[in-house]
Amino acid sequence: MEITLDKHSANQASVKIKLNEADYQPKVDAKVKEYARKANIKGFRPGKAPVTMVKKLYGTSVLVDEINSILSTSLNDYLKAQTFKILGDPLPVIEDADKIDWNTQKEFDFEYKIGFVEDVKISVDKNTNATSYSVEMDKETINDAVQNLRSQYGKMTNPEESQEGDFIYGDIKAVDGDFEKTFSLPLSKVDGRSLKKFIGLKKGDIVEFDPSKAIKEDLAETVGVEESEVEKLSGKFTFVVQNINRTELAELNQEFFDKVFGPNQVESEEAFLEKVNSIMSENYNKEIKVYSDEKIKETLIANTKIDLPESFLKEWLFKANEGKVTQEQVDQEYPIYAKQLSWTIISNEIAQENEIKAEHADVVEKTKEMVREQFASSGLGAQLEDSMDMFVDNYLQGNEGQNYMQMMTSVQNEKVLTFVKENIDLTEEVLTIEKFKELLEN
Incomplete structure (x- = not known):
């Protein structure tokens, strides 16, 4: 041979x-x-x-x-x-x-x-600069969350006269045309200039308006039509009020606290606000950690010379997924794949050079965390922990062992990122919720 x-x-x-x-x-x-x-x-x-x-x-x-x-x-x-x-x-x-x-x-x-x-050289030292972000909660965000919870657990009423925040149920009909539909209009989605037309309405009242101008959010979703019908919602329309729906906010009392968090978890308004703050802070910081980690990865990728065989990889991706994707789709998705592949190469290289390994115990613990998150709102608590080993074993043995390998890769990546953060010049920056949302949008 x-x-x-x-x-x-x-x-x-x-x-x-x-x-x-x-x-x-x-x-x-x-x-x-x-x-x-x-x-x-x-x-x-x-x-x-x-x-x-x-x-x-x-x-x-x-x-x-x-x-x-x-x-x-x-x-x-x-x-x-x-x-x-x-x-x-x-x-x-x-x-x-x-x-x-x-x-x-x-x-x-x-x-x-x-x-x-070959010859991939990675620098993980103080010459590499990156930023790690965290989020600081503000009163306005907490208050909005509390209002949403009070609305979610509130009582539905049917007042005689409409006001801001109500839902008006009725019939919409084109003045010139045959379009007509019955739907519930949330006044929160009506533009401020048109809103006054819908305040003070009673059953049987008729409003004339242009939906394409008056409704400020997704018009098709709000009215409940297909995107192809949106063009029909421009011009003069009449809206005949059939009913007015209003949610009375739940009172901040023990009954409300128990409904939100379970019996006797919080016993005062102050404790309730602290709990909301804690949960929202945890959720936002999980989200921003993902963002921070992605930015650190991007920094390492940008600082590492990796010459990927683009034409070969595109050919391989197409043949490996033959019948499932077109060449055009492969070309379109390739930059995302190339970024993921570059990080995989870097992560494996750092792990090998620094003897970073994902141990079986780490894989099991991370799987437990995943299971707890999935069942977080189920209220199963103690029963879940009693059956945790069964859940973990079933998951890790599933998908012909692929679940275990994916979890092991995830654990190794986390360990590599921890190592990177400890050895580069990492700046800590605390963001407001508004600033964080701006970062995500950009």
């Missing part, structure tokens, strides 16, 4: 494998004899058919299987021994596949395209 590497560029190459008869024939003969011992061929007792007949019947398929097995093992072993890091999977060059004569040919030549990176 001969294996040669032909580098076309700094990140793409061809691997050529030449097989002669001595490489595969002993294995083929052994497999044919094994078939002969088990074969059940008409006219012969089981296992008594001549080897020559078995070879005639099954020899070609055995030859193909054994050569494919030899190729797979030899190629993998060869690539593992190289100093560069293989990306994707080797792509067989199949232009001459139809020319192979499996019945008479003794020597076989195969070729594979590969993509790789």
